Amino acid sequence: MSQKDWFEKDYYKALGVSKDASQADIKKAFRTLAKKHHPDSNENDPKAEARFKEVSEAYDVLSDEKTRAEYDETRAMASSGFRMPGGFGGQQGGAGGASGGVPFDLSDLFGRAGGGFGDVFGGVFNRGGGQQARRARRGADIESSVTLSFDEALSGLTLPLRLTSEAPCASCAGTGARAGTAPRLCPTCQGAGQINRNAGGFAFPETCHECRGRGMVVDDPCPTCHGSGHAPSTRTVSARIPAGVKNGQKIRLRGKGVAGENGGENGDLLVTVAVTPHAVFGRDGDNLTITVPVTFAEAALGADIAVPVPSGGTVKVRLAEGTQSGRVLRVRGKGVRRKDGTHGDLLVTVDVAVPQKLSSDARDALQQFADATKDHDPRADLMARAKDGGAR
Ligand SMILES: [Zn+2]
Ligand SMILES: [Zn+2]
Structure with missing residues (x-):
């Protein structure tokens, strides 16, 4: 988002906090609002979606002390009647935030959730159109093994390999919640995935027991994946085994592992080759x-x-x-x-x-x-x- 937006938008008002609110208050306000207006619990409600974006944008600016200071300065100029050259005031075209380019990473907020929830929010943002690019992630490597005859190892061959790997569950799009429902923020850790256990006057962070570190809980689990958000996915890849491969050798097949996300490159497939001994050679x-x-x-x-x-x-x-x-x-x-x-x-x-x-x-x-x-x-x-x- 540009500073042009800053002239017009009151992010403090959007989050319902005072101008001198602490970071903790800002975070808390965002969590509450993000939960309330989460599009998955407000389906086909463009108002809620717009509000969710507004809240996200506000949090994006205010949660960073440096950006927040710049924002405060811009707002101070705006209220004193200053206008940017080129007439920034008033020419903005309504639909908030789509011009933005600042990557907004919700995984920071919702804790070390990994996989599934990122997809939920990614879906939310992508639905709005023109939203920020999500972070590219390289797919994981997959290991597999194959047993070749002595002759096959000598001549090399192309094999179909059936691979089973974990993919986001198709029924719930990786959320773990039954289709039509959404996971909610974990009430125990407030989405952090961690809680502090007090022992002898010290606070020790530990993984939240209620959500097992995901930051969110599912009330009505997806019947396909039983709430895990993952499902085994089977696919067949053709693996070229070069001539002369040795017993115990690992063949790396580039790009045949798990697919990358958001333009990230695919992982590799590592095939460990076992060669059966020959009776004579x-x-x-x-x-x-x-x-x-x-x-x-x-x-x-x-x-x-x-x-x-x-x-x-x-x-x-x-x-x-x-x-x-x-x-x-x-x-x-x-x-x-x-x-x-x-x-x-x-x-x-x-x-x-x-x-x-x-x-x-x-x-x-x-x-x-x-x-x-x-x-x-x-x-x-x-x-x-x-x-x-x-x-x-
Ligand atoms: Zn929790
Ligand atoms: Zn599922």
Whole structure:
């Protein structure tokens, strides 16, 4: 509102208080009047709505000591016959206060109520048209979780996620009061949400028991939300899970959380991903791991072996002559897809398998092999080092 309004409006009269009223008196007067003329208890009563706005505007100016001092000064000038250049006096067009731009925050008055009641008053103000912008509020983040198969985690996918979150109850618009009724100011705390408990001569503020801190009480609760003002709201969002996601990783999907209010940005959706282990493949960062059994002959003589890859199919891996059990072979580019489109590697651990049963032919052949290599003692070096290893 402009100072032009101040010339004409007697805010003290609007609140029914004297010019030297204390802040407490002003606050008290406003609460009483705001309650009385609250449009929700005076439905389709434009007079009450106009009065409610008048009272709100008056309180807005008088509740701030600095603004109040400026207002008093302006009024003093007006009563002494001063006129602003441009003829401010008298040219104002009736419908009070709509030109205003000072944000008026009722949540301050009605206590730490949060959600619901802000909506009540927001509705009131918006109905009047051209009213002050309410404060933009960012929506809350929502957490969700999803379990992916190993293959899904590797390739990435888009999933529909059903989300349940608390939203203002649609039946009562978040007030908690049955449609057609309105919550009233809590008589115990007068809307503050807090009361002072006296103990040993000291006053301790504590949450009001009657309204549980909301500052308002509901006589006839909304049957849909049982007076809470909140209702679970279910919606489905499509969540893009990128390729290569790891077990336990959190994916942040921007703007898919709770919707912002009054132009505030949406919250985010945080999806915790669980990946079920694969029967064969493991993950080591961007690399995939696999253990492949080979025969003693393959390891000793060298061989090309087929190794499975996660996308299906196989890749040919060459074992060099004399490959040791436990040796890790790297197959480039067959690992996990990275963000930049490149891939990690497939790490193949060679596991020399010892046959549990031998045919007599195989036994004979192996015996021949043993005879042919009997001069080689694979533990000779070990024995020597075991003996020397303790010395410096
Ligand atoms: Zn209370
Ligand atoms: Zn409700």
